[in-house]
Amino acid sequence: EPEVTQTPSHQVTQMGQEVILRCVPISNHLYFYWYRQILGQKVEFLVSFYNNEISEKSEIFDDQFSVERPDGSNFTLKIRSTKLEDSAMYFCASSVGTGNHEQYFGPGTRLTVT
């Protein structure tokens, strides 16, 4: 069964460093998402992406964040200058369509900022 994959599974970085989290969505999916879950808190929407542009972003997704689909398979989340409060589990998801179409989630990347 096709699945969303994410790398790395765990990333440790120092405050102020740039990180890139990578995702490979399911191949025939057209919509891509990033969510995050700070330890002990809710899963929060960050951004959705379709047709090579951002469809919607949350207030969390400020200028420090960017997303890209550099080729036909990868979908990346970049944090330019990490802060301690960026420590969280980051989930990538993809879907074939919108509305009632299921979003398939990857296993997540745990980002630890020290």
Added chain:
Amino acid sequence: AQSVTQPDIHITVSEGASLELRCNYSYGATPYLFWYVQSPGQGLQLLLKYFSGDTLVQGIKGFEAEFKRSQSSFNLRKPSVHWSDAAEYFCAVGAKAAGNKLTFGGGTRVLVKP
């Protein structure tokens, strides 16, 4: 703005007993509703979804959920739990807007006693 509340943070249930997880949502129109399960170290797996039609929906692993518009609820049930059902369960509401973001509840952690 849409929101989801899961009143129970933890539930402990004996193996073989029934399980009900509560979910209340706030959304301006008929929502798309989802239940996801997260096992340790895993991503979010969809159990079931509701978007229209029959208000009692069946999902995977023997789960079902009932949409009650009058109560703004979408409670998840299982008649007889198995030890493998120990996990965290998330209720989510989906937007029909272009961004298609999911808004999650805080989750309910289910512990299964032998």
